[in-house]
Amino acid sequence: MHGSLTQILELLSQPGNGALSLMAGVLGLLIGSFLNVVIYRLPRMMQRATDNFIAQESGQDLPHPQRYNLLLPRSCCPRCEQAVQPQHNIPVLGYLLLRGRCGQCRQPISLTYPLVETFSALLSALLVWRFGAGMEGVAALLFAYFLLSMSIIDAQTQLLPDDLSLPLMWLGLLVNLGHTFAPLQDAVIGAAAGYGMLWLIFWAFKLATGKDGLGYGDFKLLAALGAWLGWQALPFILLMASALGAVVGIALVVFRKQALDQPIPFGPYLAIAGMLALLHGKDWLTGIFYAY
Structure with a gap:
């Protein structure tokens, strides 16, 4: 059992594995979708926290009492605030299905979203090809x-x-x-x-x-x-x-x-x-x- 585990770990650590690189590319698409959430929400989370702190220090009502983080609320259009449908959340493909526009209000969706997902996929495949899928590759x-x-x-x-x-x-x-x-x-x-x-x-x-x-x-x-x-x-x-x-x-x-x-x-x-x-x-x- 120990020998088999060692062989698996050695296999994962080997660079130049096309199958692992392809799998990493697919995973990179999904991770890229989450990175889009980080990119969009983190600056807004920081601004909301600053606004709330200033209001609290001055004894005013909090301007942003609603919970807002990387998980909540659900993804929605920033213009019409309608929730994004599950099929439209598929990395890159969802953007293509919508033809780059919101499914509700038809306003343009930033090209940044599919580009981040694509770059995430390409980087994932490249790095796993270069470093393998062991600890060095994960890092x-x-x-x-x-x-x-x-x-x-x-x-x-x-x-x-x-x-x-x-x-x-x-x-x-x-x-x-x-x-x-x-x-x-x-x-x-x-x-x-x-x-x-x-x-x-x-x-x-x-x-x-x-x-x-x-x-x-x-x-x-x-x-x-x-x-x-x-x-x-x-x-x-x-x-x-x-x-x-x-x-x-x-x-x-x-x-x-x-x-x-x-x-x-x-x-x-x-x-x-x-x-x-x-x-x-x-x-x-x-x-x-x-x-x-």
């Missing part, structure tokens, strides 16, 4: 789901919630107790260095210009990436994220005539760079610095 999936949620929230609200960034950081340290992606010592240094690097950049920019160039959520996200991948990955992540942000920023100014001083979220670019660092690993990162 990589959690890493990806956190980053995907935080990226969309930041893109939509320019907010990186502590409710996601701090658990991601602590989870990274726990995962690396077994040296999964980095030695624990490197992970601890990475968490501290990740926060400190952007803190220094923030204050250098503020002293030079009098403006805030970054948000504190960016500090915590880079700290979380350092906790997962170790301090060695931080230069690559910061350089890649900065390059991506610069390219997108220039494109927005040129093609959308966006003002030069209009802020853009930095979290999505940190997340993309973090995923690239995870996929390619420490050996690849080290090779960049010693290639020449």
Whole structure:
């Protein structure tokens, strides 16, 4: 019995398994549907909690007495507030069946929903192919789901919630107790260095210009990436994220005539760079610095 269990665990841990990757992709669709709930509701939960706290402190009636979390109330159209029918909750397919419109009021449904589900599926299949479905693969999936949620929230609200960034950081340290992606010592240094690097950049920019160039959520996200991948990955992540942000920023100014001083979220670019660092690993990162 013990031998059979060991063989199963070894099989799950092996990368490059097409059947497991396909199963992970299907599961990723379902998880992506839940991530859409997190992306939509978490910022609103935070705003409602803040509104209630202010009202309570001033002795006023709570503006949001109803229960509102990731489970309740049921999913509904944000415009007509009609509950979404079960068949329309099927990831991606439900959006296609409705032709991108609410089944009741016929108002457009954001394309973000099927895109998040699709990206979740693709990332799930890719990571299980790369790392297997053992502990390393499961950890990589959690890493990806956190980053995907935080990226969309930041893109939509320019907010990186502590409710996601701090658990991601602590989870990274726990995962690396077994040296999964980095030695624990490197992970601890990475968490501290990740926060400190952007803190220094923030204050250098503020002293030079009098403006805030970054948000504190960016500090915590880079700290979380350092906790997962170790301090060695931080230069690559910061350089890649900065390059991506610069390219997108220039494109927005040129093609959308966006003002030069209009802020853009930095979290999505940190997340993309973090995923690239995870996929390619420490050996690849080290090779960049010693290639020449």
